[in-house]
Amino acid sequence: MPKPASSGKAGPQPANPAQLILDGRIAANEWRLLPQTDEEAGITAESLAPGKVILPYSLWQPLRSALAPRKAEIGVWLDSDETADLIGKNAGELPLIAVHFPAFADGRGFTTARLLRERYGYQGELRAVGAFMRDQLTYLRRCGFNAFAYEGEQPLSGLLESLNDFSESYQAAVDQPQPLFRRRGLV
Amino acid sequence: MYRYDERDHTIIQERVAQFRSQTERYLAGELSEEQFLPLRLQNGLYIQRLAPMLRIAVPYGLLNSAQLRRLARISRDFDKGYAHFTTRQNLQFNWPQLEDVPDILAELAEVEMHAVQTSGNCIRNTTSDPFAGVARDEIADPRPYCELIRQWSTFHPEFAFLPRKFKIAVSGSEADRAAIRVHDIGVQIVRRGDEIGFQVLVGGGQGRTPVIAEQIRDFLPEEDLLSYLEAIVRVYNQLGRRDNKYKARIKILVKALGAEEFGRRVEREWEQIKDGADKLTDEALAWAKSFFTAPEYKTFDGAASDTALRAQADDDKAFSRWLERNSFPHRVPGYRAITLSTKPTGVPPGDVTDRQLEAIADLADEYSFGEVRVTHEQNVVLADVPQDRLLELWQAARKHGFATPNIGTLTDMICCPGGDYCSLANAKSIPVAEAIQRRFDDLDYLYDLGDLDLNISGCMNACGHHHVGHIGILGVDKKGEEFYQVQLGGSSSENASLAKVLGPSFSRAEVTEVIGKILDIYLEQRRPEEPFIDTYNRIGLQPFKEKVYAKAS
Numbered sequence: 251m252p253k254p255a256s257s258g259k260a261g262p263q264p265a266n267p268a269q270l271i272l273d274g275r276i277a278a279n280e281w282r283l284l285p286q287t288d289e290e291a292g293i294t295a296e297s298l299a300p301g302k303v304i305l306p307y308s309l310w311q312p313l314r315s316a317l318a319p320r321k322a323e324i325g326v327w328l329d330s331d332e333t334a335d336l337i338g339k340n341a342g343e344l345p346l347i348a349v350h351f352p353a354f355a356d357g358r359g360f361t362t363a364r365l366l367r368e369r370y371g372y373q374g375e376l377r378a379v380g381a382f383m384r385d386q387l388t389y390l391r392r393c394g395f396n397a398f399a400y401e402g403e404q405p406l407s408g409l410l411e412s413l414n415d416f417s418e419s420y421q422a423a424v425d426q427p428q429p430l431f432r433r434r435g436l437v
Numbered sequence: 438m439y440r441y442d443e444r445d446h447t448i449i450q451e452r453v454a455q456f457r458s459q460t461e462r463y464l465a466g467e468l469s470e471e472q473f474l475p476l477r478l479q480n481g482l483y484i485q486r487l488a489p490m491l492r493i494a495v496p497y498g499l500l501n502s503a504q505l506r507r508l509a510r511i512s513r514d515f516d517k518g519y520a521h522f523t524t525r526q527n528l529q530f531n532w533p534q535l536e537d538v539p540d541i542l543a544e545l546a547e548v549e550m551h552a553v554q555t556s557g558n559c560i561r562n563t564t565s566d567p568f569a570g571v572a573r574d575e576i577a578d579p580r581p582y583c584e585l586i587r588q589w590s591t592f593h594p595e596f597a598f599l600p601r602k603f604k605i606a607v608s609g610s611e612a613d614r615a616a617i618r619v620h621d622i623g624v625q626i627v628r629r630g631d632e633i634g635f636q637v638l639v640g641g642g643q644g645r646t647p648v649i650a651e652q653i654r655d656f657l658p659e660e661d662l663l664s665y666l667e668a669i670v671r672v673y674n675q676l677g678r679r680d681n682k683y684k685a686r687i688k689i690l691v692k693a694l695g696a697e698e699f700g701r702r703v704e705r706e707w708e709q710i711k712d713g714a715d716k717l718t719d720e721a722l723a724w725a726k727s728f729f730t731a732p733e734y735k736t737f738d739g740a741a742s743d744t745a746l747r748a749q750a751d752d753d754k755a756f757s758r759w760l761e762r763n764s765f766p767h768r769v770p771g772y773r774a775i776t777l778s779t780k781p782t783g784v785p786p787g788d789v790t791d792r793q794l795e796a797i798a799d800l801a802d803e804y805s806f807g808e809v810r811v812t813h814e815q816n817v818v819l820a821d822v823p824q825d826r827l828l829e830l831w832q833a834a835r836k837h838g839f840a841t842p843n844i845g846t847l848t849d850m851i852c853c854p855g856g857d858y859c860s861l862a863n864a865k866s867i868p869v870a871e872a873i874q875r876r877f878d879d880l881d882y883l884y885d886l887g888d889l890d891l892n893i894s895g896c897m898n899a900c901g902h903h904h905v906g907h908i909g910i911l912g913v914d915k916k917g918e919e920f921y922q923v924q925l926g927g928s929s930s931e932n933a934s935l936a937k938v939l940g941p942s943f944s945r946a947e948v949t950e951v952i953g954k955i956l957d958i959y960l961e962q963r964r965p966e967e968p969f970i971d972t973y974n975r976i977g978l979q980p981f982k983e984k985v986y987a988k989a990s
Contacts, residue, residue, distance in 0.1 A: 333675060355475060355558065357598025361674050364595055369709065385459060385476055392594035404467065415455045418447045420588040422714040423595070429663075429714055430444060430588065431721040 262352045263287070264327065264379035264399070266304075269406060271398040272375070274413060276406045279399065281325060281346060283379065284309065304348050304377075307332050314340075321345075327379060330358045334365035341372040348399070351380035360393045367394035367424045384408065388415045394424035438499050438808060439584045439728045441549045448592070449546045452553060456480050457539035464536070479559055479597065480542070481552030488532045490858070492555040493545065497565040497583040497607075498526030498811040502798035505809065507548045509794035515541050520794060522779060522787040524851055524902060525604070526564050526811040527555055531858055553591055558599045560590035560670065564606045566614040567810040567818045570729060573768045577626045577633050579609035581725035582662060585717065589663045596670050600677035600685035603670065604642075611931060616813060618650045618933035619643055619905055621687045622669060624662075633659045639669060639699065640691030643899035647935045648688040653700030659722065661707075664715040668707035672699070732806040732821055737771025746824045758880060759831055759842040771824050775805075777817040777839035778849065782874040784838075785867045786852040787815030796837040804830045814851055816844065846883045847891050847956075848874045851902050855895030855912065856919070862895035864912025864919035869893055869948055876949040877956075886956060889969045890928070905929035907970045908955060909936040910948065921948050925955070925981055926973045937978050940986055954985045 263285035270279050284290045286306040293309060295316035304325040305313070317324050325346030326337065341347065347366060349359040359378065366372040377397035378390050384404055391413055400409060422429040441449070456476075463473040477483075481492035493508070500508075512520045512530060515537045521529040533541060545551055554561055563586045570578045586605060590596070596603070606620040617623030623638035635657040641650025657665050673687045676694075691699045750757035765774040777797065780786045789797070797817055801809045804826055805819035812818055817839075822830055834840040843849045850873070853859065855866030870893055877883060892906030903909030909924035920942040927936030943951055958981050963972045973981075 354472070355598055356679060357558075357596070357600075358675060358679075360595040360598065361671055383472055385455075385472075386598070389592075389594035389597050416448060416451045416592065418444050418451075419594075420448070420591050421593055427714055431585070431724070432714065432718065434442070434444075434724065 261329075262381065264348070264350045265401045266379075267399055267401060270377070270400065271406055271409060271413070273396050274410070276410070283327065283348065283399075286329070302346075304346060307336060311336075325375075325377075327377075328359075328362060330356045330362075332362075334362045334370065337366070338370055341366055341370045341374075344372075344374055346375040346377060346397075347372060348377040348379045349395075351378060351382040354381050354383045354386060360389060363390070363393040363395055364424060384412045385415075387412045392419065392423040392425045438501060439496070439580075445549070446546070449549075449551050449553075452480075452551060452592075453539060453542045453546050456542060460535065460539055475557055475598070478557035479554055480538070481555035482535070482538055483556065484860075489535050489538070491530045491533045491538060491541065491552060492523070493528045493530070493550060493552050494555045494562045495527050495550075495811050496587045497563055497569070497580055498567055498813075499580065500809050500811065502801045502807045502809075504548045504550055505794050505798035505801070507544060507550070509791040509798070511541055511544055512791045512794065518791045520789055520791070521785070521854065522789070522811050522815045522817065524813050524815060524853075524900060525555075525562055526567075526813055527562055528811065531854075556602070557597075558601050558603075559597050560593060560599075560603045560605065563587055563590070564604070564615055564620075564813060566608055566610060567812040568614060568765055568774055568820065569609055569810070570731070571765075571767050571769070571772075571774050571820045572610050572612075572614075573766055574610045574612055575768070576611070576628050577609050578726075578729050579607040579615075579624075579626060580729045581722070582624070582626070582635075583607050584728065585663060585721070585725050586666065589666070589715070596674060599670070599674055600679050601682065601687075603673075603687070605666070613929070613931040613933070616902075616905065616929035616933075617641075618931075619647070619902075619929055620650065622666065623650045627656060629656055635659070635662060635665075637665065637669075639703075640688040640696065641933075642686055642688045643902060643904045644686070645683060645897045645899075646686075646688065647899070647904040648692065649933050649935065650688075651691065651696035653696055653703060660717040660719075661711055662717060664711045664713060665703070665707055667715055668703045668710060672702050672706055676702075731769075734769050734772065734821070735823060737823070737825075739770025742771035742824045746827065749828050753828075755842070756828060756831055758884070759840055760827065762842045762846065762884075763840070763844045764827070765818075767821070769821075773822055773824055773827065774818055774820045775822050775827070775830065775834075776812065776844045777809075777819065777834055778841040778843055779816050779839070780843060780849055780874070781838055781841045782848070782878055783871055785854070785857075786850055786870055793837055793839070797839070800830065800833060800837075800839075803833075814849060816849070842880065843883060845888045845890075847877055847886055847889045848883060850874075851890070851892040851906070853894050853901035855893075855901075859895060859900075861898055862912060863897075863914035864895050864921065865945075866893045866895040866901060866910075866912055869910060869912075869921065869945060872945075872949050873952060876953070886959070887968055891952075892927070902929065903927070904935050905933065906936060907973065908952065913942055915942070919945055921945060923948075923951055923955070923985075925978060926970070928970055939978065940982055951985055955981050958984050 266283040283304040302323045327348035483490040606615045606617045607624040608615040625636040637654040638650035810818040852870040856862040892902040893910040894901035894903040895912040905927040911922045922942040924936035
């Protein structure tokens with residue numbers, strides 16, 4: 251359930267690696283991600299350094315209108331207990347939304363991604379950040395992520411292989427809006 | 438039964454390749470134990486007390502003879518020649534080598550089988566009535582819906598990392614033989630006028646907090662099955678607790694919100710997706726149903742067939758006993774469904790050898806259109822046997838050890854593998870089952886007791902369904918010693934109830950005597966024809982308690 255937008259966060263914070271996988275290729279990370287810490291919580295629209303930056307939702311939410319002139323370089327990240335409807339229809343004004351996986355077993359972000367894409371029509375970069383693992387890439391991609399800021403130890407080249415572990419799927423998702431039962435050569 | 442097309446084969450073969458790579462990376466040290474854990478679990482692979490355990494999916498319990506023969510071969514080539522039928526209508530191997538698992542999966546894929554989602558925090562194998570398609574009281578055959586659910590849930594990208602495991606069961610009859618009220622979602626097929634639909638229950642389950650599911654929808658139209666399930670699981674994925682694995686099941690969320698509020702949230706979610714791509718088309722429903730059409734039954738004169746069978750039974754008491762307990766009425770005149778008992782005294786319930794698996798395949802080919810069903814009581818059903826061949830089948834089944842005439846009786850117990858195999862167990866369960874079978878092996882006595890579910894679990898995870906046994910036995914650990922708690926009054930039927938604890942637990946040596954005393958009270962107190970559970974519901978726990986805990990005078 252949504253948590254109050256307080257500063258300070260005890261849980262793990264997403265890292266911001268120099269490289270990532272973007273649209274199926276290894277690319278340089280052009281964004282700076284601010285963790286949810288007391289230090290960052292003091293930031294104001296005026297004190298926010300220039301350049302592309304990903305703000306925690308709790309920071310972005312109050313600064314949203316003040317940062318409107320810079321919106322092409324302001325992204326937001328949602329923690330695993332922050333649901334897609336917090337951004338909802340405002341998703342369209344964001345060039346980047348990141349979803350945090352504090353642990354790979356915390357699967358709430360899969361739902362968040364699907365809802366952002368399917369319900370709120372989000373078209374921009376949707377980035378997985380945090381402790382997800384290589385073997386989840388197909389699922390993440392199918393739920394709508396097109397960017398993966400991987401924190402683990404394996405080389406990104408190995409990860410590219412796992413993006414398409416499956417070439418076919420039974421159920422509808424972001425990558426395949428028709429479930430297999432509608433595609434089986436039926437009328 | 439459902440047959441794979443090219444796309445199903447592609448998906449399962451890609452899974453084999455994926456798991457082969459994962460196993461190699463794990464063995465090479467590239468995947469940590471912690472990372473490999475959920476991957477292997479979602480492939481049915483446990484690390485157990487003695488060796489890995491591999492759980493193979495048997496969707497809604499249905500198997501054909503080619504699959505049985507392949508399972509036999511796998512048990513011979515990769516295991517010790519044994520397999521175990523589980524309470525989720527699956528099958529387990531207890532001694533495979535980790536390195537061999539990718540090869541086992543490749544062998545399974547050749548016969549349209551797999552180990553997908555037989556464990557882990559994902560949607561598990563859907564279970565159903567072993568008499569699906571043949572039961573006289575059936576509203577509609579549940580198997581087409583089960584297969585649609587199987588496909589929808591297989592590698593569902595959004596729901597592979599849920600707060601906890603997630604189990605769905607579907608019943609097509611009013612008499613519930615699929616235990617839907619102790620599942621995360623229970624789907625009851627109902628008819629309203631000409632329309633088929635579903636009553637939907639949520640939040641049931643066993644384990645350390647047993648709960649009977651509550652209804653959140655009275656009638657869901659047939660075409661909305663998948664979108665509604667998606668809405669339920671989505672709400673659970675977002676709101677289910679993740680801080681404590683014992684409080685992460687959907688039953689805890691449903692209790693916390695109240696079934697009404699939970700249902701409202703599901704409806705709100707469902708409103709948004711109900712007309713989307715998951716809505717089942719007429720073509721899709723017809724296609725799913727096309728796999729579960731009736732086999733080519735012969736036409737019999739039902740009355741004549743019944744008379745002939747009665748004459749055979751009159752001639753042979755043993756055959757008559759077997760017919761009485763191990764056969765089930767069939768909707769087609771001249772046919773019956775037969776349960777092969779895996780529970781002769783001295784064999785762990787559900788255990789079969791490789792040769793027995795092959796024998797089951799032969800019996801299926803010879804007598805029942807080449808198919809069988811695994812039951813959640815760990816037996817095997819031949820669903821379509823012509824009555825004029827029952828005598829012959831009985832003789833053949835006897836030869837292979839499957840004709841113990843005890844179905845539905847005290848000795849047809851559900852029993853988890855317990856401390857002999859399972860690393861979670863607090864106590865052994867197989868020796869308890871065996872002691873009870875030895876003590877109560879008199880058939881006349883068993884038949885006099887009538888229908889009686891006795892369920893044994895070696896720990897509070899309740900794999901042996903002790904909460905819903907008329908008599909439930911739970912292994913508990915007290916300072917390193919094994920004790921057994923006895924519970925009474927559970928039921929997994931349409932009148933589902935949870936058993937109540939009788940009182941302080943007993944040593945293993947005391948268990949059979951305690952069961953004997955409980956049965957004595959029942960026999961004293963019952964009204965004519967009254968089953969154990971009804972007597973218990975009428976007289977309550979107290980008389981049993983008094984007798985069992987009476988001080989010797």
